Amino acid sequence: MLRESVRRFATDVVGPKVREMDENEMMDPAVIQGLFEQGLMGIETSADHGGAESSFTSAIIAIEELAKVDPSVSVLCDVHNTLVNTVVRKYGSKEQKDKWLPLLSETQLGSFCLSESASGSDAFALQTRAVPSADGSHYTLNGSKMWITNSWEAEFFLVFASVDLAKGYKGITCFIVPKELGVQVAKKEEKLGIRASSTCTLSFDDVKVPAENVLGGVGKGYxxxxxxxxxxxxxxxxxxxxxxxxxxxxxxxxxxxxxxxxxxxxxxxxxxxxxxxxxxxxxxxxxxxxxxxxxxxxxxxxxxxxxxxxxxxxxxxxxxxxxxxxxxxxxxxxxxxxxxxxxxxxxxxxxxxxxxxxxxxxxxxxxxxxxx
Incomplete structure (x- = not known):
């Protein structure tokens, strides 16, 4: 039933827009809205948090069916579900899950921010810093990220930064960073393929993130x-x-x-x-x-x-x-x-x-x- 439902959505709603989105290198907002309305942005998330409370395999089937029509829409749904939602569900505190999962299921697109100009395959060579305040109330983020999927349209960012570069991978920490805190979306890449899927450079210039937005514990980002x-x-x-x-x-x-x-x-x-x-x-x-x-x-x-x-x-x-x-x-x-x-x-x-x-x-x- 899920496969047929996603197939109909992909064929009827996404299909007519594929070439235009590819030529314009821009995702149609109506497609993103449709994904939320179809319940495809919180596939594994519990019903209490606005999700479909379904299985990982269900998410895989949805990603597969969307890709048959447009791989750009597919990867948007994929990253939101298998990376962003899963991290919050698996590592978030009860307060974080109660606050953010309903938004991710119903309205806000998420983005996973790990790669940098000098850290691709060597993911843990990242240089983005997160300096704690003297009173421990917040962290100040400085640095940049590259090749970040969904970043043009996203309102919710999971940002990996180091609280202590001397500690290497043991200093890497994951932060919940809403766009409104000051995430700057810089260069939007012009790509060979999946052109409707946004891939941008992000800049963090003295972005203050509340300490309560640390996800999974300090130093647990790796x-x-x-x-x-x-x-x-x-x-x-x-x-x-x-x-x-x-x-x-x-x-x-x-x-x-x-x-x-x-x-x-x-x-x-x-x-x-x-x-x-x-x-x-x-x-x-x-x-x-x-x-x-x-x-x-x-x-x-x-x-x-x-x-x-x-x-x-x-x-x-x-x-x-x-x-x-x-x-x-x-x-x-x-x-x-x-x-x-x-x-x-x-x-x-x-x-x-x-x-x-x-x-x-x-x-x-x-x-x-x-x-x-």
Whole structure:
């Protein structure tokens, strides 16, 4: 029922706006509002806090279905649910959850702020500082963040900053920073793909954050980030899975409509074998993604499985969307059909929330631990 509901929303509400949003490089506010109205911005959040009180797998399914139509809308929903909501739900105090989760479920878009110009894959080399006041009532934030998803539209920011750079990763702390406290949204990146999804640089210039906005405890930010990014990788795997399926679904009917040499191009054996292999790859990516989600829900370790799913789904997304352009020929190369957009959108899957090399390194560590 959830899959069908999200599919209808994606097709009827998002679908007609996809090309315009991509061309304008801007998310339509009506789409964001629609996500809230559909209950898709608090999927795992309790009903007491305005959420749908559903499962992690439900969130994964929603992300997958949205990506079939527009990966930009999908990642907006993904980051809000699997990163922002989950951090508040899992690490927030009762007061923080009671205050912020209803807003995140119903009206306020969230943003997860970890990366900086010098800290990408080496996430804990961050330099943003949070200096406590003499009376302990607040912290003063100074620094900047880069590559921050949802940042243009967000009202709620989870900001990772160090209370003591000399302590290294042990000084990193997570702060709840409402935009109204003085978050400055600076440069908005002009990207190859997922162009409707905002990616901006943020500046913090003497932003005073109440001490009560420390999330999970001082010095616990590294633990929060490590754990939450493992879950987030399953979300990105779902996005890439949906993207691959969306490109496949869009191009295959065309191959049985266009005729060359007296028959539909989709009936040539060479084409059929390529399509069959793509279908196998998509199904394999789906099983890896769902298995990682299952292990997460069952309380089993899922770090390796999340890395495998994210790595493989991103490779399949690039491969299938690239093939879809070729199968459609000249038409596929034009922006009018929207097929080429899937390929542009797919490239980010190998980069954000852990590059492909980082995923391979994570998997390799588990192999080494098992066999050495």
């Amino acid at each position: 633990k929060i980030a490590i754990e939450i990014l493992n879950e987030g990788r399953i979300g990105i795997a779902a996005q890439m899975l949906g993207l691959a399926q969306g490109a496949f679904d869009k191009v295959i009917p065309y191959t049985f409509e266009r005729k060359q040499f007296g028959q539909p191009i989709g009936t040539f054996q060479g084409m059929q074998h390529q399509m069959a292999k793509a279908a196998i790859d998509i199904e394999a990516a789906r099983l890896l993604t769902y298995n990682a989600a299952r292990r997460k829900e069952e309380g089993l370790d899922f770090t390796k499985e999340a890395a495998m799913a994210k790595y493989y789904a991103s490779q399949v997304a690039m491969s299938v969307s690239g093939s879809a352009i070729e199968w459609a020929g000249g038409v596929g190369f034009t922006r009018e059909t929207g097929i080429e957009k899937y390929w542009r959108d797919s490239k980010i899957g190998a980069i954000y929330e852990g590059t492909s090399n980082i995923q391979l390194q994570t998997i390799a560590k588990f192999i080494q631990k098992q066999y050495s």
